[in-house]
Amino acid sequence: MKIDYIHLSIVKMPLKSPFATHLETVTDREAIIVEVTDRDGLQGYGEGVAFSSPWYTEETVKTSFHMLKDFLIPLLKNSPINHPAEATELFSKIRRNHMAKAALETALWDLYAKEQNLSLSSLIGGKVNSIPSGVVVATSSLPEAIKQTENYLEQGYQRVKIKISPKNDIEFVSELRKRFPSLELMADANSSYTMKDLHRLKALDEYGLLMIEQPLGHDDIIDHSFIQKELTTPICLDESIVSFEDARKAIQFGSCRVVNIKIGRVGGLETALKIHDFCLDKGIPVWCGGMIEFGISRAHNIALATLPGFTIPGDISGSNRYWEEDIIEPEVSVRNGYIEVPKEHGIGFKVNKKKLNKKAIFKEGFCL
């Protein structure tokens, strides 16, 4: 890969409706779009999924930009690589900052796939032509949650995830279960419980949830292993898995029976692939998490979710779940609950540069 130029844009767009968790309510989304251009003029795209404030992980849009500009791009400039899988090792000189690393690393994967005249899905070994689509309902109002669930089921989604905390858990889960008895329903706690709330989590066992995501501390692996033994509902870890080693330990300790893989959270596609392979070998189902993303990250997620271990519909919804208009063409659409995997090279979606520029609030370019 002979990279000539890297361009960073910070884009900002309002969400169609607020996304509420017990931690934060997101109304506007900022993200970094990374564009890498090779000597032949081919371009690869990645998306930095850190939020404007550090409520989900410690990174922000600004810390990611700083890491990219002052450390990651200079590393790549001084040590050119031949394959995107080499980026993880190169970037390991820098501690953490996984979303910043993944933003650049995923752009390199898109570019490499285009250089090889392959779709990203086929480059990484994906075989399927479509993937099942799941959607997240994130509101503190129960009537609103019911309305949104009805609406998404009408649109064909295969699986619904709701956000819970000890304040609303039984109320939301029991009501949704009553109204939608056969719905594939799961609940994401985003670390809102402690060991003292074990009785509340046990009470949720009777509602047939697919899983409970990240009940305890965002950085915990040990305590989850104790409560998983007490629950029949599988625990899925999200925030706790930021590396391959975390996934290995969580599975060895029995801290979860399902793993949510997010490319940004684990520092790139290479590590996401490693976690997938390990989980597949251990018989642990995985699914692809979401980050309220624009189309570029969504496209990378679609490619990842074509791998055989992704047996549960991920938080990969259509572009219209969050956006009036996305920055890719065509937009991601959900038909009969499935998303078609594009056959075009790389991520398989075109970036609409006019829309990208219209939504950009900051831009900077770097020659390599």
Ligand code: OSB
């Ligand atoms: O915990 O999975 C999460 C969104 C932002 C940050 C964390 C999470 C989420 C979601 C929504 O649950 C995923 C999506 O629809 O993009």
Ligand code: MG
């Ligand atoms: Mg989660």
